[in-house]
Amino acid sequence: MVVAIELRNVTKELGRKLVLSNVSFQVKKGEIFGIIGMSGSGKSTLLSHLIGYIQPSEGQVFYSPNYSQFSQKGPILKELNKNIMEAKRLFGFAPQDPSFYPRLTVEENIFHFGILYHLKKQAVKERMDYLLKLTKLESHRKKLAEHLSGGMQRRLSLACSLIHKPEVLMLDEPTADLDPILREEMWSLIKTINQKEGTTIIVASHLLEELEIYSDKVAILHEGQISKTGTLDEIKDMFAQNEIEVYLDFKKGDPNSFLRRLNQKAISSFQQNGSKLTIHTKQPYLILFDAINLIKEQNYQVKTMEVHRPSLKEVFELLEKK
Secondary structure, three states: OOEEEEEEEEEEEEOOEEEEEEEEEEEEOOOEEEEEOOOOOOHHHHHHHHHOOOOOOEEEEEEOOOOOOEEOOEEOOEEHHHOHHHHHHHEEEEOOOOOOOOOOEHHHHHHHHHHHOOOOHHHHHHHHHHHHHHOOOHHHOOOEHHHOOHHHHHHHHHHHHHOOOOOEEEEEOOOOOOOHHHHHHHHHHHHHHHHHOOOEEEEEEOOHHHHHHHOOEEEEEEOOEEEEEEEHHHHHHHHHOOOEEEEEEEEEOOHHHHHHHOOHHHEEEEEEEOOEEEEEEOOHHHHHHHHHHHHHHOOOEEEEEEEEOOOHHHHHHHHHHO
């Protein structure tokens, strides 16, 4: 797949503080790429580099100016900070805090951003009609932005960032402070933009469960450094080699007695809650072999026995502890 954006060894110092350190990764065309990090990890600073708002102290940010342009060595990439005006036409950005004007109506805000991108009035009108329908704001077009609900304001921010039909859309915490239903609606809209318009989307968020569901790839940002990058399966596989959960729910038999009969050297840790037993192990096949034999030989009846790889949240928590 064609590279949309590439960071190479990006480092950023603000005063004496090192905010980003040697950050490198690629985002491919058409992906939903998640950037995971807790507050203060450098997510917003990283997005500001991707959109060209600030320049790195060291390193470079590259982008694909036109996905149809290729050289003999592959797709042509340009350095972002040397081509800011062109890059701005290709990128859209919706920050966490509202970027629209509260005392303007919905359509006035969208029209304003269209003119900022030097679009012709007729083109803005046609695009605005499409975006109002897409974001389900048609019936609110004459309403002042400040009178919109929180969910509608997020959709208005999206509409404003999409007015010039960007090839790459960057979103900073797009579902923060929304209730579960509104978060699901927002992600449905993000997926529609990605699939219907072919827009590459980069999402920075601390809501790991959402990124686990919707992202094609993720980068885990911890204290200004990228800990891991890849597809969710790739990242989980890295940790699955180290730690697996074996979960058992007993119908009959004492979980403690069962646990004592297992190979203790293969058990890293465990949790018991009533009839439920969760075993953490680096040797899942050995634990499963012992467990199956015990179930056959002893008077244990198990309702459920499952093997789990770590969730994205568990992977993140493991990295945070290091």
